[in-house]
Amino acid sequence: MRYFNFLFFFLVLCLGVANAQVEQESNVVKDTTIVLTKKENPTKKKGDDFPIEDYKIISYARDTTTFDTTLTIYKEYKYNYLRKDDFELLPFANVGQTYNILGAATKEKSFYPRMGEEAKHNNYMEVSDIDYYRVPTPTTELFYKTVMEQGQILDALITLNTSPQLNMSIAYKGMRSLGKYQHILSSTGNFRFTTNYQTKSGRYLLRGHYTSQDILNEENGGLGVPEQFTSGDDEFTDRSRIDVRFEDAENFLLGKRYFLDHEFFLFKEKDSLRNYGLSVGHQLNYETKTYEFRQTTANSYFGESYQASNLEDRAKLKTFNNQLNLNYNNKIIGQATFLVNYYKYNYYFNSLVVNDSATITNQLRDNEISIGGKFKKQIGGFSLGGDFTQNIVGDLGGTTFNAEMNYQITDDIDVDASLHASSRMPNFNFLLYQSDYKDYNWQNTDTFEKQKLSTIQGTLNSKKWGSLSVAYTVRDKYAYFEENLDTGDSISSVLDDVQRVTPTQFDGSINSIKVKLSNDLHFLRKWGLANTIMYQNVSQSEDIINVPQIVTRNTLYYSNHLFKKALYLQVGVTAKYFSEYYMNSYSPVLGELLIQNREKIGGYPMMDFFINAKVRRTRIYLKAEHFNSPFGDNNYYTAPNYPYRDFIVRFGVVWNFFT
Template sequence: MKYFNFLIFFLVLGLCKTNAQEVENTKVVKDTTLVISKDAKSNKKKDKEFSIEDYKIISYQRDTTTFDTTLTIYKEYKYNYLRKDDFELLPFANVGQTYNILGAETTQKGFYPRMGEEAKYNNYMEVEDISYYRVPTPTTELFYKTVMEQGQILDAMITLNTSPRLNMSIAYKGMRSLGKYQHILSSTGNFRFTTNYQTKNGKYQLRAHYASQDILNEENGGLAVPEQFTSGDDEFIDRSRIDVKFDDAENFLLGKRYFLDHQYYLFKEQDSLKNYGLAIGHQLNYETKTYEFRQDAANAYFGEAYQAADLNDRAKFKSFNNQLNLNYRSKIVGDVTFLVNFYKYNYYFNSVVVTPNQTITNQLRDNEISVGGKWKKQIGGFFLNADFTQNIVGDMGGTVLNAQMGYQLTNDISVDASLHASSRMPNYNFLLYQSDYKNYNWQYTDTFEKQKISTLQGTATHKKWGSLSVAYTIRDKYAYFEEQLMEGDSVSVEDDVQLVSPIQFGGSINSMKVKFSNDLHFLRRWGLANTIMYQNVSQSENILNVPDIVTRNTLYYSNHLFKKALYLQVGVTAKYFTEYYMNSYSPVLGELLIQDREEIGGFPLFDLFINAKVRRTRIYLKAEHFNTIFTSEYNYYSAPNNPYRDFIVRFGVVWNFFS
């Protein structure tokens, strides 16, 4: 497979030349759906027509998009458990497990530390992930997909406007998958309720949501005898026969959130004699989280334990954020917001742990205050965005600066540049953690410092030839969990011990990420979608580990059939990444761990798909990792001792109803 990247390169080069000779350029697919609805207020029951553009989706940033019932190659990339493009992620064997990292992050999540257990958050919907709606008729979206074994994924949403000014929506995403290996069941649920309202004169606007989410994973510690997997022995093709390290553990994350965001315009531009508007706003966010690791009996794989049976680690976190803001808007200055945040947190356990070296407390609790501002302005073809927040009371928060500038050079070409700089303390489970396993207890509140990250990024986009982005990132005081795996002379579970240490690197880690993506069309009905990412990390130790090259290339055919009653899309996707020190995984912490003993990668992942669209229904059929049918080398892993998925055929649909 060492020639794989070269083959892809020459294939792309040749097809680019073919595309350049085509008379018909790539066209942007636009949804032209018309919704026919009965007028409930009319005795004659006249039909009403609504454009699909009347059905609005409003993001947390107040950007507006519409429901999209088209079928494109990018819809294929997003048709997965996360419902987003997972190019920079590598899933574990079962749906609903965690993902390993193929792309280095260029920003820091959250202004304040997060609870931790980051490997559990891939499917956790944050405030920024919740959408609001405005629709002329009741609207429903159903997402369904099969899983690995005994279960399914279903994401159902219904939204309606009781009046043009009041919208409500309710949604639930549920998933259950038994998995192919022993004791690897996954079960998750994401419930959301949203509402948004504005008065008749538009001066008062409100939006709110409630979210309740639970993520349960049975844990088996990975392969106890890796040779059973790598040998390709017929006895172990049935993966349930492979021995795992244990079969009595699980971890669980539960989160509940109440969010309110409302504002009142003292006066608006359109209803005043002045050329500016002024509004006051308030935002409230209250969230509780519980993380548990449960195991029936202590296992020597995690070292010594305080008790022999019924282990139960439980961490709890409560956060309460109040934000007051003042917004000023004018044609000359732009959109300016001044804000102040009052933040209260409580991260705690139910016990105090005394070790030979220290006494570990059971709580981190305090209040924080920060101030900041936002600015947005459009000047001709330029757009300018900036926001800045500075913590002034408390030790956990730090500074965040985001700045972005973009320019539309031509109708086809746009460029933009952005800067991100932030600092804050590491997540709470770096600073304090308690467990029934002795080696998983620590407190570093006095030794860890604020970690910093700075990223400069530039992007150039051409509607026909694709987009190219380059990001350069500097990390200081980077915090990570290091795996210390002690191996014995035999393959028995008792001789392997996974110890974990939270560490803060004192130096700097510099990285560069170059990412190119395009969708080329040739011979009218054929397409080639490419995403290629190159990464280079400069560091004195193997801490931030990512592959040098990650590629994804999709060759596909699209056509209308049966007098355009059906739109068909057939293709094959190849994904590949070079070998690197892939992160390990800790079931106790729910975290990815740094390791530098074993390089993993260098194997291709081929998927064959057949997608179809009938009216507003998109149908998906995929043969995942089908090249394993022809292989004799079982060397594909998602993490050390955690194999990647075998060949499987999965089916699903996305269905929109506009009543």
């Protein structure tokens, strides 16, 4: 509630400073999608318009885009809880639960080990997910969408420039969904505050943000009697009547982050005076995370426990990154950066565990230092870039190397090529974990080694025909959680099963290839066919990296302007399909996906029918999700013993205001 009060206060503040805002850029409207009327001010005549290009969104990598109020098929793909294309993910039954994996990863997510609990991080916004803004007038974006039962998703953003040099933004995404099954409520919140500033001379630049994020999920362990779901019995079309394993557990992730990035130019590149620029930069990132698993009564599904009631596992991680960099740019050599990074971590629990006469420590704590560099250069039609980081003090970090090249062949066609290589220790919860369940306690700091990942990738892009990418990946010393399931004697009930989990590191190499084709073809003027097809092949001696061989998504849609172009309508059908494979299982205790090789899942289509419309700057979305589910067998799962979503109709809007 305090975040909503803060948001209300900030909205009032925005109204007070709106008339004081000044913008001195071009007034020519180049995009007719948005027409904005600016009130009278000292630098603009009454009735002048701001072009949409003035409303800038700046990513962490400093790539600049603009607020886009168009309605395209790609906007349809991104209109979901994560607000990004989830083609390579498969959501669980309730909004806000985890996702299963349909596509193999080709890059490492971070230089140092992450906390773990990866199944809880799909909606967790990392540093690279935070955007910054520069706008001539106060700008607001509202995202709303219904959920499965009793709740909604709301993502509200407002940003303004108090002057051409200073911008602030505040945003909050809140979600609550009760879900169709018993004890599966989801409740999440993502609060963000950002600011960016530059002096009038442009010699000093600053940006920073604060985030506070919480992700709460009630956990029921999946179906207690799977036959109730698969039989199609009318009694259980109301999913709340289906028995689940337990109704007294939940897991929770809380994270807070303070981020600051600033740069001072000792010399700025000026064509008439000098042909180089030199700056020093500093980046600071302090983040705390807490993960908890709570259960009222111990359940035999997780094996024996140290106590019979009030179980509570709690892991905490505090990290501090402090980076200094020196940046040099020259028309001949391009842009070059040298950096030194200091990393401090503290991963800990609140107790010591003695298990089978062995003591499991409660803390991993140390300091790490790394050095590295970045490079970027434009040579004719070639754009080159790369970065390198090497850990020199400490045991967790390793090496990261990235190289990228882009070549513009014609105005329509360009080629991308990239190379990624990295090595680091597995996530913290592989190295150390403590739980009230006896089988979920381990310490592997002396036995686990650094895992390595290397990928070479090429992409051919065409504005007319789409894109084709090919990636080849090699993994060494891959760490994963293996599910060891002791099944009960009953065929129709799984309440006697015991799920044990073992952190494992594969002593060998795993090779995989991923080929992905995406296009949007138009015919008969108003008809379109959007296709995304992915082929994957994994070479391995054991079933560890388990992904479907084929994943497809095809959308046939019709779009047209109506009512003298006052309304833009988009109607279509999307079909998604993936081949059978050993889909990952799920651990509520760890908040992780687990490797299993006993049950193949897949081979069923998921069909959605949608009607989207755009009225001025408002996009309206109406979708009948998985509308084919009542016409086939109940064999659609998103993980072993976790059903996929049933047919449901959902509604939502995205609305932009430019004051």
